[in-house]
Amino acid sequence: MNTRQMRYGPLPVERVDVAVIGGGVVGAAVARALSAYELSVALVEARADVGDGTSKANTAILHTGFDAKPGTLESRLVRRGYELLGDYATTTGIPVERTGAVLVAWTEEELAALPGLAAKAAENGYERCEIVDAEEVYRQVPALAPGALGGLTVPDESIICPWTTTLAFATEALSRGTYLLFNTRVEGVEPPSGTAGDAADTVLRTSRGTLRAGWVVNAAGLGSDVIDGLFGHTRFTVTPRRGELFVFDKLARPLVNRIVLPVPSSRGKGVLVSPTIYGNVMLGPTAEDRDDRTDTSTSEHGFGFLLEKGRKLMPALLEEEVTASYAGLRAATEHGDYQVFLDAGQRYLVLGGIRSTGLTSAMAVAEHALGLLGEAGLRLDAKATLPDPPRMPNIGEAFPRPYQRADLIAEDPAYGTAVCFCERVTEGEIRDALASPIPPADIDGLRRRTRALMGRCQGFFCGAEVEGRLRAGVARENREYREHGEHGETEQTGEAQ
Amino acid sequence: MSGTNGVAPDVTTESPDVAVVGAGPSGLTAARELAASGLDVLVLDREWEAGGIPRHSDHTGYGLRDLHRVMNGPAYARLLAERAVEAGARVRTSAMVTGWAGERSLDVTTPEGRIRVDARAVVLATGARERPRTARLVPGDRPPGVMNTGQLQNLVHLHHREVGTRAVIVGAELVSWSAALTLREAGCRTVLMTTEHPHAESYAAFSVPGRAVLRVPVATRTRVTRIIGHYAVEAVEVEDLATGARRTVPCDTVIFTGDWIPDHELARAAGLDIDPGSKGPLVDNALRTSRPGVFAVGNLVHPVDTADIAALDGHHVARHVRDYLAGVLPQGPGIPLRVEAPFTWVSPGLVRPGAGKPPRERILLWSAEQRLVARVEVTQDGRRIARRTLPWPVSPGRVFRVPSSLLSGADPHGGPITIALA
Structure with a gap:
């Protein structure tokens, strides 16, 4: 039980050196990076969990950055982030599959665009793209609909688990002493009124009380322009871009062994077909500008569009059942690049306009952010020792899962007791998630940590059982909170772990 | 995969005569009959208790055709499980079959460890679920x-x-x-x-x-x-x-x-022929699938009929499993059964001459539309072999049953048989 991440009640801390607003993949990466230094850090998140906004609903691709706009910050940070996250995934056990990708050209116009794309990839520092003929495209993706004219391969494009990534960053940040302030919505900001002492602090008025911070990093994703506005800036506007996706049954997985990307063309943006790290196949996303920053509903026209695209791309895919459909909102802005600005006077950094590439670039964004903060005067003294990075549970299909591991089951029969049958999630994994440093707050949180209820039956068999276990776990957590509260303790674990 | 010290951890192997996957009405009934005839039968079910769907269907109406009494779902589930065990079947719960290790060999995850079940015959009874x-x-x-x-x-x-x-x-x-x-x-x-x-x-x-x-x-x-x-x-x-x-x-x-769909993952993983209509494994009148020694029963092959009908599949398949083990199950090609709209599937989907009658001497069909008058027409190679008006209507959402005698005029060497409404 770690009271640095209490979900309810008054804030466990009054002042921190750095407050990071937004517990998405970027905010979690920044908090993790900051907490390697002698700084008190708080990750301030409006929702009850990390990665519960835009970060949970993206296309889950580890991008090489081959198609970024050359010369942009995004291009540079995606390239760098690809390497950093790839290594970090190996260290912490974040599921990654090096599937590779192929862009498929269906028209002469698209075919003609391929050399330009290869040149652009080279400009972005990625040299391994190769133009291939139709025969090679069909060799790589036999289930593709007829009519492909050629393609461009991107052998290093990969798939990754976005949920484990965010959770790993936050878990490590927590183990390094970061406060995870959930259910804490920033409602008002008083920028520093002076340059020394309390006057140099920013006061954040939140739904759980006041937090003072020496420095503030805005990684609020869809809300980053609003927070930026609270600091008095009008630099960019986030227009939520809704992307709807279908996730097809695992039985479809043999159809798609690599990411199949559209060629950007005058026909507009196409959709991709991609294997998922959990053994499914994904089709999407749509792209539709919205006003409502909370509306993640799916739509009839979105479904219609996906079905039409799917039929053209890979008819065999539509023979399989749809296991899940969801919609994510991308934090798109009117600008073609990430919106990163440091205001040294305000001791304030905004990391805005970070679109779906943010999953790949997050660690590089954090590295970049620390550089900017350091230059602006934030003192960065490395901690003498740091806890080991966390080892995350494997919820991907690339490596053996607990139900397959005779060694684990022999040590603990709970890993041999399947609870969620479709996804083969065991009692042991659910128990572990409920007892983990950042336990799930709700059924979605449990799903993101274990895959429970993610499968084709959607709860027909195990929904009641899984929900019962979650309730028991959450009730236990709340009881512990209350007991801690009664004893007046505010923290107990930290750097010494 | 290797264990903690680099040595492959022990995977226990079991070698029953028959492995039954799924302890619902059809699987338990098959297990009871097979065990009663002296075979070593191992039933595997991923739930913590046997019984299948009736366990949580707490209303009456169960047992009519198979047990000739009416009882509620949980009591029916318990009774079928008890009878299977009494007959000598081993019923193993919290045992999830995760895949195939061979033609009739299964990988199973249990709290006691990973098990390999090398059976001489396999009966798939994994049921169906709602979309x-x-x-x-x-x-x-x-x-x-x-x-x-x-x-x-x-x-x-x-x-x-x-x-x-x-x-x-x-x-x-x-x-x-x-x-x-x-x-x-x-x-x-x-x-x-x-x-x-x-x-x-x-x-x-x-x-x-x-x-x-x-x-x-x-x-x-x-x-x-x-x-x-x-x-x-x-x-x-x-x-x-x-x-x-x-x-x-x-x-x-x-x-x-x-809006039922069979829980067909194991059937698909085995590469069994799948019926495009029901999406369950294609079976013949003896309830055998396209893989020798692998049978399929219950709502996996007709999603869905009532529990007692599923149970009677289990009764029906037992004889054919015994014949298979004795090496006397008739071979030879089957005649495909096809349907025309409003029917969406037919079970069994194959009729194999010489393999006897289908369960309960009935052909089961599913319809997308209601027809108050059911004038059934059976044709083969452009020739009408039967036409009969049945005294019950065709209704979506429930199985429409046709006496298998309507197929008796079929040419055993002929082409596919089509069932339609005239």
Whole structure:
């Protein structure tokens, strides 16, 4: 039980050196990076969990950055982030599959665009793209609909688990002493009124009380322009871009062994077909500008569009059942690049306009952010020792899962007791998630940590059982909170772990 | 995979005569009959107790055709499990078959470890489930409170938990009324039932405990077009298919019923021939699949018929499994059975001359539409071999049964047989 991440009640801390607003993949990466230094850090998140906004609903691709706009910050940070996250995934056990990708050209116009794309990839520092003929495209993706004219391969494009990534960053940040302030919505900001002492602090008025911070990093994703506005800036506007996706049954997985990307063309943006790290196949996303920053509903026209695209791309895919459909909102802005600005006077950094590439670039964004903060005067003294990075549970299909591991089951029969049958999630994994440093707050949180209820039956068999276990776990957590509260303790674990 | 010290951890191997996958009515009945004839039978079920779906279907109507009595679901489930064990079958629960290790060899995860089951014959009895909201492509918000009947009955009957107070039930077939009963028991009012068909299919059939008690409004020719409510269900949007008019119906619970799909993962993983209509493994009159020694029974091959009919598949398959083990099961090609609309599937999908009659001497069909007069026509190679008007209607949402004697005029060396409505 770690009271640095209490979900309810008054804030466990009054002042921190750095407050990071937004517990998405970027905010979690920044908090993790900051907490390697002698700084008190708080990750301030409006929702009850990390990665519960835009970060949970993206296309889950580890991008090489081959198609970024050359010369942009995004291009540079995606390239760098690809390497950093790839290594970090190996260290912490974040599921990654090096599937590779192929862009498929269906028209002469698209075919003609391929050399330009290869040149652009080279400009972005990625040299391994190769133009291939139709025969090679069909060799790589036999289930593709007829009519492909050629393609461009991107052998290093990969798939990754976005949920484990965010959770790993936050878990490590927590183990390094970061406060995870959930259910804490920033409602008002008083920028520093002076340059020394309390006057140099920013006061954040939140739904759980006041937090003072020496420095503030805005990684609020869809809300980053609003927070930026609270600091008095009008630099960019986030227009939520809704992307709807279908996730097809695992039985479809043999159809798609690599990411199949559209060629950007005058026909507009196409959709991709991609294997998922959990053994499914994904089709999407749509792209539709919205006003409502909370509306993640799916739509009839979105479904219609996906079905039409799917039929053209890979008819065999539509023979399989749809296991899940969801919609994510991308934090798109009117600008073609990430919106990163440091205001040294305000001791304030905004990391805005970070679109779906943010999953790949997050660690590089954090590295970049620390550089900017350091230059602006934030003192960065490395901690003498740091806890080991966390080892995350494997919820991907690339490596053996607990139900397959005779060694684990022999040590603990709970890993041999399947609870969620479709996804083969065991009692042991659910128990572990409920007892983990950042336990799930709700059924979605449990799903993101274990895959429970993610499968084709959607709860027909195990929904009641899984929900019962979650309730028991959450009730236990709340009881512990209350007991801690009664004893007046505010923290107990930290750097010494 | 290697163990902690680099040595492959022990995987226990079991070698029963017959492995039965699934301890529902069909699997348990097959196990009982096979064990009673002296075979070593191992039943594997992933749930913590045997019995299958009837375990949480706490209403009466079970056991009529197989046990010649009427009992409620949980009692029926217990009795079938007891009888299988009494006959000598080993029933292993919390045992999840995760894949195939060979033609008739299964990988199993249990709390006691990973097991390999090398059987001489395998009976797949994995049943069926209702398509969830996602597979039906119903858009909108994704709040909790949207579920299938299976989850509802699990919640209420096995976990004794509350559901909401106002429910909309999608579907108006047998299982939908079962859901309505469960909701009533949980103190939740069904404010609307919707069906895309012009009739509430099983209204008349659901005489026990009777329509008078439930008094549920049914909107026919109606489909649910959207779920509304970010954190909890607030309403559903429904469309009148005749006029295209839409309205919202306030509710806090949505139950998606029926629209069955077999739990066919193992059948697909084995590469068995799959019936394109039912999506279950293609079986013949002896309930054998396309892989020698692998049989399939129950709602896996006819999603779905009642539990007693599934159980009688288990009874039927036992003899053929014994014949297979004795090496006397007749071989030879089968004649494909096909259907024309409004039928969507037929089971069995193959008739193998010499393999005897199908279970209960019935051919089972599923229809997308209602026909009050069922004039059945059977043709082969352009020749009509039977035509008969059956005294029961064709209704969507329930199996339509045709006497197998209608196929007796088929040419054993002829082409596919087609069943249609004249």
